[in-house]
Amino acid sequence: MNLFTFKGGVHPPYRKEHAKDSQIEIAAVPDQLVVPLVQHIGAPCAPAVEAGGTVKEGQVIGQSDAFVSAPIHAPVSGKVKRIERALHPLGQKVLSVFIEPDGADEKEYLKPLGDTIDQLSSDDMKKRVMEAGIVGLGGATFPSHVKFSPPKDKPIEVLIINGCECEPYLTADYRLMLEKPGDIILGAQMIGKILGAKEIVVAVEDNKPDAFKKFKESDAGKGIRYVLTHTKYPQGGEKMLIKAVLKREVPSGGLPMDVGVVVSNVGTALAVCEAVRDGKPLIDRVLTITGNGIKKPGNYIAKIGTPVSSIIEQSGGTVGTIGKLIVGGPMMGIAQSSYDVPVIKGTSGILLLQDEKYMKEGHLPCIKCSFCVQVCPTQLLPSRLSILAEAEKWELMEQFGVDDCIECGSCSYVCPSKRPIVQLIKTAKLKVRDIKARENK
Amino acid sequence: MGKENSSLILSTSPHIKSRESVRNIMISVIITLLPAVVFSIYQFGIHVLIMYLVSIATCLVSEWVAVRLRKRPFSLYDGSAIITGMLLVMVLPPKFPIYGVILGAVVSIVIGKQIFGGLGYNIFNPALIGRAFLAATYPVFISSWATPRLVFDGITAATPLAGMKFDGIMTPYSAMFFGRIGGSIGETSAVLLIIGAIYLIIKKYIKWRIPLSIFVTVAVLGEIFHLINPSKYPDPLFHLLAGGLMIGALYMATDMVTSPITNRGCIFFGVGIGCLVVVIRLLGGLPEGVMYAILFMNAFVPLINRGTKPRIFGTGEAHEH
Numbered sequence: 001m002n003l004f005t006f007k008g009g010v011h012p013p014y015r016k017e018h019a020k021d022s023q024i025e026i027a028a029v030p031d032q033l034v035v036p037l038v039q040h041i042g043a044p045c046a047p048a049v050e051a052g053g054t055v056k057e058g059q060v061i062g063q064s065d066a067f068v069s070a071p072i073h074a075p076v077s078g079k080v081k082r083i084e085r086a087l088h089p090l091g092q093k094v095l096s097v098f099i100e101p102d103g104a105d106e107k108e109y110l111k112p113l114g115d116t117i118d119q120l121s122s123d124d125m126k127k128r129v130m131e132a133g134i135v136g137l138g139g140a141t142f143p144s145h146v147k148f149s150p151p152k153d154k155p156i157e158v159l160i161i162n163g164c165e166c167e168p169y170l171t172a173d174y175r176l177m178l179e180k181p182g183d184i185i186l187g188a189q190m191i192g193k194i195l196g197a198k199e200i201v202v203a204v205e206d207n208k209p210d211a212f213k214k215f216k217e218s219d220a221g222k223g224i225r226y227v228l229t230h231t232k233y234p235q236g237g238e239k240m241l242i243k244a245v246l247k248r249e250v251p252s253g254g255l256p257m258d259v260g261v262v263v264s265n266v267g268t269a270l271a272v273c274e275a276v277r278d279g280k281p282l283i284d285r286v287l288t289i290t291g292n293g294i295k296k297p298g299n300y301i302a303k304i305g306t307p308v309s310s311i312i313e314q315s316g317g318t319v320g321t322i323g324k325l326i327v328g329g330p331m332m333g334i335a336q337s338s339y340d341v342p343v344i345k346g347t348s349g350i351l352l353l354q355d356e357k358y359m360k361e362g363h364l365p366c367i368k369c370s371f372c373v374q375v376c377p378t379q380l381l382p383s384r385l386s387i388l389a390e391a392e393k394w395e396l397m398e399q400f401g402v403d404d405c406i407e408c409g410s411c412s413y414v415c416p417s418k419r420p421i422v423q424l425i426k427t428a429k430l431k432v433r434d435i436k437a438r439e440n441k
Numbered sequence: 442m443g444k445e446n447s448s449l450i451l452s453t454s455p456h457i458k459s460r461e462s463v464r465n466i467m468i469s470v471i472i473t474l475l476p477a478v479v480f481s482i483y484q485f486g487i488h489v490l491i492m493y494l495v496s497i498a499t500c501l502v503s504e505w506v507a508v509r510l511r512k513r514p515f516s517l518y519d520g521s522a523i524i525t526g527m528l529l530v531m532v533l534p535p536k537f538p539i540y541g542v543i544l545g546a547v548v549s550i551v552i553g554k555q556i557f558g559g560l561g562y563n564i565f566n567p568a569l570i571g572r573a574f575l576a577a578t579y580p581v582f583i584s585s586w587a588t589p590r591l592v593f594d595g596i597t598a599a600t601p602l603a604g605m606k607f608d609g610i611m612t613p614y615s616a617m618f619f620g621r622i623g624g625s626i627g628e629t630s631a632v633l634l635i636i637g638a639i640y641l642i643i644k645k646y647i648k649w650r651i652p653l654s655i656f657v658t659v660a661v662l663g664e665i666f667h668l669i670n671p672s673k674y675p676d677p678l679f680h681l682l683a684g685g686l687m688i689g690a691l692y693m694a695t696d697m698v699t700s701p702i703t704n705r706g707c708i709f710f711g712v713g714i715g716c717l718v719v720v721i722r723l724l725g726g727l728p729e730g731v732m733y734a735i736l737f738m739n740a741f742v743p744l745i746n747r748g749t750k751p752r753i754f755g756t757g758e759a760h761e762h
């Protein structure tokens with residue numbers, strides 16, 4: 001029994017074998033890139049270029065004066081065709097920059113700062129993280145420089161580098177850990193110095209022992225602690241991971257820094273390393289394309305703005321009738337209406353699932369089996385919440401902790417009545433927010 | 442650019458679902474009940490077989506009609522009506538008239554379940570509602586017992602509990618455990634019920650805390666009474682094996698819909714049932730109290746759920762260190 005675990009959670013079939021052994025390949029640059037000006041949580045960027053102009057790879061094309069925001073850079077050199085609203089993986093249409101690559105590969109990166117961490121100042125590195133437009137690459141896309149700026153009264157003791165990748169199917173982080181462990185460790189040390197953290201812990205689920213081994217081999221006495229956590233979904237959720245590794249509970253409504261912790265994904269650590277050492281802004285990312293609906297599942301490093309359809313094509317096209325196209329993993333990813341949505345900073349995977357009966361099945365009333373109660377990692381009563389949502393009792397749902405739900409989907413996954421619990425909870429959260437906003441007026 | 446593809450399904454995450462389904466759960470329960478059903482038919486004969494068939498058929502028809510009238514889909518195929526039909530017969534005496542079975546089955550489904558809104562919404566165990574109704578309507582029939590085929594020598598047709606209460610006769614445990622006793626149709630073999638329930642517990646289709654806390658409570662209270670006056674009160678093992686406790690604790694109290702959803706709630710629920718069972722058996726006027734104990738506690742399930750809400754992650758004391 002592994003001691004690094006948390007209460008609740010589920011064991012969905014992991015299905016990582018599809019793409020697990022495929023080396024990271026470089027995705028082809030498409031004829032046109034669509035780069036949305038919203039790719040993070042926080043203030044959207046305003047375009048910094050005009051239609052008709054040319055851009056160099058790495059040049060800023062969108063920025064904002066707000067602190068909670070992250071600049072956006074041109075992924076390739078080329079011509080700005082137009083700037084208009086286009087479909088975003090989150091479902092709405094947002095202002096996007098359409099770039100036609102010119103193949104000239106002209107670069108305009110930031111100044112490399114080198115990798116001698118002892119000589120780098122914490123402030124310089126933090127500034128670099130901001131300039132490079134780095135956001136949480138695990139999917140949350142919160143601007144990293146904000147996360148790395150905790151208030152004075154909340155000192156950070158521990159930095160946890162999250163290599164759990166608990167979402168089934170996805171293998172991008174796993175490949176990164178195998179192929180670039182040294183860079184990840186370097187990035188982790190940089191983040192550790194920015195935060196002034198006393199300890200750095202790298203956490204990997206125990207179904208990836210080879211990644212764990214690679215880290216240990218590459219470490220060479222850097223004083224980082226490596227832990228193998230129990231393989232269980234959602235082990236990679238920040239709150240669950242902190243509980244598993246440090247036995248600390250992030251208070252309800254609070255953030256990891258409230259318990260002296262910052263959690264960063266392995267992909268984010270790599271991006272930090274590349275931004276500081278090489279001056280490379282965040283213009284591409286590693287993602288997995290997988291599922292039973294794709295011919296050759298694999299892992300790619302893709303330019304931000306690459307349409308999903310282009311990566312599908314490179315992977316040999318689709319197989320069978322596709323029921324769902326998902327950006328992200330199967331437990332928390334978002335179903336898409338179009339193959340043209342672009343890869344953005346938060347895109348950890350492209351999942352194609354063949355049409356199956358269960359996808360269209362209706363649901364039954366709650367039979368109070370309590371399965372959902374047993375698996376909820378935040379110890380909510382999903383059954384109760386879903387029933388209250390159906391009755392539109394939003395205020396009561398707040399008392400039942402609806403805001404503490406991390407939308408992990410464990411409850412809907414196990415429900416024998418196939419109830420859309422997460423969907424009901426998401427709706428309720430918006431309603432609760434509306435009600436509160438009205439009250440505060 | 443951005444053209445939508447209408448064949449893509451857009452439902453919310455999670456996009457994968459476990460294989461569990463209401464139907465599978467119900468079918469598992471039916472299968473685990475079968476050995477006890479078959480044994481009871483062997484013990485009491487063809488009349489009991491007819492009772493089962495009539496009861497199940499009536500439950501299915503009532504369910505179909507009720508669902509039709511309420512214009513609801515699904516439900517009939519989930520198999521829960523079959524379970525109600527089986528359980529109803531299992532808590533009736535072997536010589537019960539067929540028209541009574543029909544009446545009980547209709548009441549179980551219509552009053553016990555559909556009036557509340559169908560599967561998932563009912564508060565009381567449907568089969569027990571039917572049984573309670575029949576106990577009130579046919580008090581004579583409900584307490585007339587038959588002699589099973591395999592019987593322990595010297596035991597008359599009375600049930601062990603009635604023997605204990607009214608005649609001071611104690612039935613040997615081995616007879617009760619293996620089902621060589623008189624009693625309701627399905628309560629006569631503890632061993633078959635236990636085997637079935639263990640399978641359901643492993644599959645997590647039974648909230649194990651409920652039967653466990655019932656058994657522990659009954660045993661502890663039984664022991665206390667026994668110590669006070671061993672000649673008047675039987676020892677705990679007798680309590681555990683006698684009457685409807687096995688079928689009640691394993692298959693009726695654990696009915697998913699009518700039991701608590703919280704772990705602590707299940708323990709409260711079980712302890713409550715256990716206390717009531719012993720109190721009714723030893724101090725009340727009835728020889729058999731399991732059925733009423735469960736129905737009584739069913740009524741408190743919403744309250745128990747509310748009172749036993751788990752501590753939400755990141756709240757309360759536990760996170761403050």
Ligand code: SF4
Binds near residue numbers: 405
């Ligand atoms: S209620 Fe929220 S946190 Fe709990 S299992 Fe469901 S989605 Fe996860």
Ligand code: SF4
Binds near residue numbers: 373
């Ligand atoms: S898993 Fe589904 S059916 Fe079971 S209690 Fe939860 S919501 Fe109800």
